[in-house]
Amino acid sequence: MKNQLDSSSLELNKEFLASLINTDDLYMNAPCGYLSFHPDGTIIKINRTLCNWLRYDEFDILYKKSFTDLLSKGGAIYYEMVYIPLLKMQGYANEINFDIERADHSSFPALVNAVLLKDKHENIRAINVTIFDITDRKKYEAELLNAKKEADNEKKRFELLADLTPDIIFTATPEGVIEYANQRFYEYFNLSSKNFNQRLVLKRIHPSDKIRCFKQWMNAIMGGSTFETEIRLKNAFGNYIWHLVRAVPYTNDATSVLKFFGSCTNIQEQKELQSKKDEFISVASHELKTPLSSLKGYIQIIKKERTDPLFSNILNRCIKAVNNMQYLVSSLLDVSRIQAGQLSLQIAPASLYNLILECIELTDMNYSSHHIHLIFDVDMDIKVWMDAQRIQQVIINLLSNGIKYSPGAKEVVLRVEKQPHKRAVKISVQDFGIGIPAEEVKHVFEKYYRVKDAANQISGLGIGLYLIKEIIQLHKGNIFIESEINKGSTFYFYLPVAE
């Protein structure tokens, strides 16, 4: 019963479906062009769509035009020499791109499919052609080509610029693989741009700089941050030359790094000048030390002899000035010792409270303008691991700085607090002064560095914070800053509590 119904409904459907389709209409108004031509090229059938595209009347074409009449002359050569042989050998030729000419000699790009119709004696009766208008696709392709050309040009421009600079320039993937390097790069390392091997370049980093460089590079890659380091690179002649290597992450949005743009600048000359300067300072401070001691001794002898108030006052001022000079000279000598790796500390458990009081007293002797407000928030008898003399130097230095850089304020705060979960005390010095611009914060611990605006108003050699940092680092610690312009700065560090 079910089958019967199925077959009869199928019959009905067939009829119904057939009635839906008017093949003539489908042919004439298809969304593509249809065309048939004789083996000699004469067009014998064409649909309305194609006539419209060509802007021809059907009667102007049939038996009057040849297929090659619709092609440019260049197209006709291709038709004769490639297309027709292809069609005859293969029986069909699909998706060949021709420009089809309209009645007004304008043209549109088309994709042409053709198939041969043969009789039973294998003679060609006609060729059926389907034509698709691909104007839009061609337009996109042209745009794509253009975009690629522009990108290529941009790349060429970048490479040309990169080759012009005397610096080494490179780009690296987010994973740190060098993908482009300029000519100078290959010249410096005497490597070939073909068969480039990154390992060969890494081998040229000075052994003493390698681990530091890798660590910093890894940090930059992991954090997508700027990489900057000074390392020695072995050149083509086998000499190590100091370079400042920088790599800046390039991102298209806030989250992912697309690549790193990097440069290596030769800083050998700067390094040499720097070391000459250090050498000079070291020698000069050594030479100054002895005459200063003699001077101080002689003043003290005179002081014993002349006790009248006027002389006594003058001599006290002399001694103060000499003390200041001795302090400067000893700071410079400390710098030289640090550079030579000769600053050795004697770290042992020592009482902090007494040390702090001494620091305040000694600072007060030199600066009467500010009150030093002490907040000692730990046990009075607490002991910490430190080289007491050096930590005293650090705290006095921080207090003097706090006072010098807050000319309008009345006090500085020296705070000693215990960290709840760490077995350490935090020592901080807070001032209410001019503060440090954010872009300068990372430089203030560099040797001889002076904060730009302050340098003209406040005297100093730019070595105080350098020494502080070095001394704290020799205690296996770090010095930190929090600073806000015109509000003040806080410097702090930690010392481990001794049991």
Add this chain to the structure above:
Amino acid sequence: MSNLLKRNNVTVIGAGREVMLFAHGFGCDQNAWRCILDAFTSDYKVVLFDYVGAGKSDLSAYDKTRYSTLQGYAQDILDICEALNLKDVIFVGHSVSSMIGLLAAKEKPAYFKKLVFVGPSPRYLNDENYTGGFEKEDLEKLFEIMDSNYLGWSRTLAPAIMGSSNGPALGEELANSFCATDPEIAKQFARVTFLSDNRKDLSGLKVESLTLQCADDIIAPQEVGYYMKEHTPGNTLVLMKAKGHCPHMSAPGETINAIKSFI
């Protein structure tokens, strides 16, 4: 020798002692001759080949410098004659191969007995007092079409643009596999073919030759046929009824008869 025969995919068929060497034209390979071969294989030893870059030739043997002139292709023909020790060859060249054969015969006349030119043209570009049939712009258009029909595979240019310039991956279906010449080589061959000028070479030919001139051939118009006859010593001109540029495919019977009555 076997290298050379592999390089040019040389095929030798037929039973005769006399040799016929068939040279295909631009855009094709030796298969183009298949409609007329049967007429000759019983009386002649028939040698077929593909130029380097066409058909099943060894693409790796392509040398840009060597094939930058038709002389380089003529050397292929001489190489084949030498390798197979061919003498008194009846050479049949279609289209550009007519001039290639002419150059080869000028260099080594002893190798050749007769030359048959099918749709020859010593110069395709029009010149002062010469009708070649084409202007430079026509050829530019041709090169453009060749570029866009790269490997007979024009579905989309995107892969070519985006860098996989080696064309479709192995196994990917080509729209047209026949005559799948390497696109770069085809482009250079087209330039060498259509920009060459061999008019001065015609007068030096010492071998008897036949020009088969088709009706309505846009590649080699009738004027070119007359020019060939006039400037080539020992040339016979036959005006065929066949239309187009490939009479050996469209009118095999007429072509066979014309060749047979000449040789």
